Amino acid sequence: MIRQFLIILLVFISSIAISDAAILSISGVYQGKNLYIQNPPLSENEFCTQEVYVNDVKIMSHVLTSAYEIDLSHLKMDEPVTIKILHRDDCKPKILNPQVLKVNSTFQFTSFVIDERKLAWSTKGEKVGGKMYVEHFLNNAWVVVKDISCHGSITLNNYEVEESHHSSTNKYRIKFLEKDGQAFYSKVIEFTSSKQPVTFSPKRVSTSVYLSRNVPYEVIDSYGNSVKKGSGKEIEMSSMKQGVYYLYFDNRTEKVLKK
Numbered sequence: 001m002i003r004q005f006l007i008i009l010l011v012f013i014s015s016i017a018i019s020d021a022a023i024l025s026i027s028g029v030y031q032g033k034n035l036y037i038q039n040p041p042l043s044e045n046e047f048c049t050q051e052v053y054v055n056d057v058k059i060m061s062h063v064l065t066s067a068y069e070i071d072l073s074h075l076k077m078d079e080p081v082t083i084k085i086l087h088r089d090d091c092k093p094k095i096l097n098p099q100v101l102k103v104n105s106t107f108q109f110t111s112f113v114i115d116e117r118k119l120a121w122s123t124k125g126e127k128v129g130g131k132m133y134v135e136h137f138l139n140n141a142w143v144v145v146k147d148i149s150c151h152g153s154i155t156l157n158n159y160e161v162e163e164s165h166h167s168s169t170n171k172y173r174i175k176f177l178e179k180d181g182q183a184f185y186s187k188v189i190e191f192t193s194s195k196q197p198v199t200f201s202p203k204r205v206s207t208s209v210y211l212s213r214n215v216p217y218e219v220i221d222s223y224g225n226s227v228k229k230g231s232g233k234e235i236e237m238s239s240m241k242q243g244v245y246y247l248y249f250d251n252r253t254e255k256v257l258k259k
Contacts, residue, residue, distance in 0.1 A: 021050055024085040024093055028101025029078055035070040035101070037085065038094040039063055048091040053084040067096075099182055106154065107176060107184055114172060114191040120160045121174055121186065128152035129179035134161055137171035137188075138251055150176070165193040166215075166251040198250040204257045209235040209247060217249040 026035075040048045045064065052060035052070060059070070075081055081101065085093050106125030113120050119134060134146040145164050151157040170193060174186040199212040211217070211233045219228040219235060222244045228235070235247065240258050247254045 021086050022089040022092070024087060024095070025082065026095060026098055026101060027080070027082040030072055030075040030081050031100055032077060033097070033100040034072050035083060035098075036096040037068050037070060038096055039066055039068055040091045040093070041066055042088065042091060048087045048093050049085055050088065051086040053086070055082055056084075099180060107178075109174065109176075109184070109186040110156070112174060112186050112189055114163070114170075114189050116163065116165075116194060118160050118163055119172060119174075120158070122159070123150075123157045123176065125154050126150050126152050126157055126176070127178050131177050132159060133175040133177065135173050135175055136164055137173075138166075139248065139253075142173070163193075165191065165195060167193055167195045167197040168251075169193075200247065200249075200254060203255075204259055205237055206259050207236065207238040209237060209256060211235070211249065215249050217247060220246040220248065220253075222246075 037049070042048060047064055047066065049063040049068070050061065051058055052063070054070065054072065054075075060068070070083060072081065083101075087093055107127070108124055109121060110124055111120075111122045128150075130150040130152065132148040132150055133144045134148075135142040136145045137143075146161050148159060148161070170191045171188055172191070173188045176184045176186075178184075196212075198215055200209055202209070214231060214233050216231045217229070217235055218226055219237070219240075221227050227240065227245075228237075237245070237258055242258050245256050245258055247256055
């Protein structure tokens with residue numbers, strides 16, 4: 001009899017908890033980013049969110065922080081997703097970055113080609129106010145080498161920029177950033193340039209280092225500080241203190257000694 005009473009009591013308590021709760025829901029398509037939630041406090045040890053579900057699977061409960069992250073990294077890119085946040089009905093969590101699940105965008109890269117002189121690509125479905133960023137993989141990181149205001153047409157848009165190849169194999173991609181912050185990336189294209197590797201001399205320098213052709217360069221001191229940037233065939237170093245320096249050019253790093 002006591003056992004039956006306890007079961008009935010637990011069911012009653014659960015019913016009260018559910019009846020006092022509300023649900024905040026958002027649906028979309030996974031685009032590689034997590035959701036961030038602002039979670040209002042109700043008391044010193046109680047917060048608004050009670051449970052969090054991703055595609056009807058509970059992943060969090062009794063969240064005891066004023067802000068938290070919903071990890072979606074287990075999903076596949078472009079996989080449909082629905083987030084449900086069970087919360088107290090006298091408060092409401094706030095989704096801080098709902099745009100990461102935005103859908104129904106018609107934007108797409110329709111082509112992307114590279115040759116010895118230029119990079120060229122085409123798009124469809126652009127929104128007005130967006131921007132294109134040409135990114136080159138340099139020194140183990142993606143670096144923006146050109147930005148362009150977009151044409152903003154839902155029909156075909158064509159773009160072309162001059163090359164910025166270093167010798168050997170280059171990697172490029174194009175980023176389209178909409179006005180509201182949503183980003184799209186082209187596929188990564190590799191292109192092997194016919195340019196000869198840049199040579200330099202001397203390695204023990206008094207006044208200048210000379211390069212075999214005009215290229216962008218950067219001089220780094222032994223503490224990792226950038227002390228000079230430019231483009232050309234001569235790197236003037238006469239005013240620099242004696243010591244070891246590192247020259248970055250043609251997507252590689254070389255050491256020189258300033259006498």
